[in-house]
Amino acid sequence: MNLLPLATLLLTLAGLSLPMASVHSDDPLSGEKRIILKGNKGEQLNIGSVTFVPKGKTVSYTITIDHTHFTDYFLSMKEMKCLEGPELWCHLPYPYEQPRTVSADNFSWLAHDLLFMYKKKGEFGANFWNGIYYQMKIENGRILGVAQAVDLNQLAAPPDDLSTPPFGEFERTDIEPQPRFLPFVEIR
DSSP states (O other): OOOHHHHHHHHHHTTOOOOOOOSSOSSTTSEEEEEEEEOTTSOEEEEEEEEEEEETTEEEEEEEEOGGGOEEEEETTEEEEEEESSSEEEEOOOOSOOOOEEBTTBOHHHHHHTOEEEEOTTSOSOOTTSEEEEEEEEETTEEEEEEEEEOGGGGGSOOSOTTSOSSOGGGOEEOOSTTSSSOEEEEO
């Protein structure tokens, strides 16, 4: 006989509760979280999810991009999945092996999985120098990020050191988010 329902009922009547396992964790670096790109005019696109698994001082992750909101484009001899808005916002995931780890103060590898290129719809070809890298941090229990500029041409060849993210502090430039389509990311 399963006594859990009876115990739950008795504790509820007494104003107490049993701890229950939760699918959604309040820890920003544990469990499955949604990846939401945000615009300046209230746009919000849920583009997928990331699942964090703590492992000591680092946290490993797996990322899943949902291409439901994306449109296929063939730009500069490459098929790309792009979000349409005032600009095309094309996802270019990091193409080389990487550890897929983060820590509370370092989201570099996750940012490399969320690389985008932007361009005006009428422009010809891909403009890889118009790369977007989301600089992320934990704030109020969520991972928040702001777009920075990177030159995605740097990824044409694998880096010499595969253990170090190629877009470090000196390869990124702050940009004004106002003219960009989706300059913010929130992971919650």
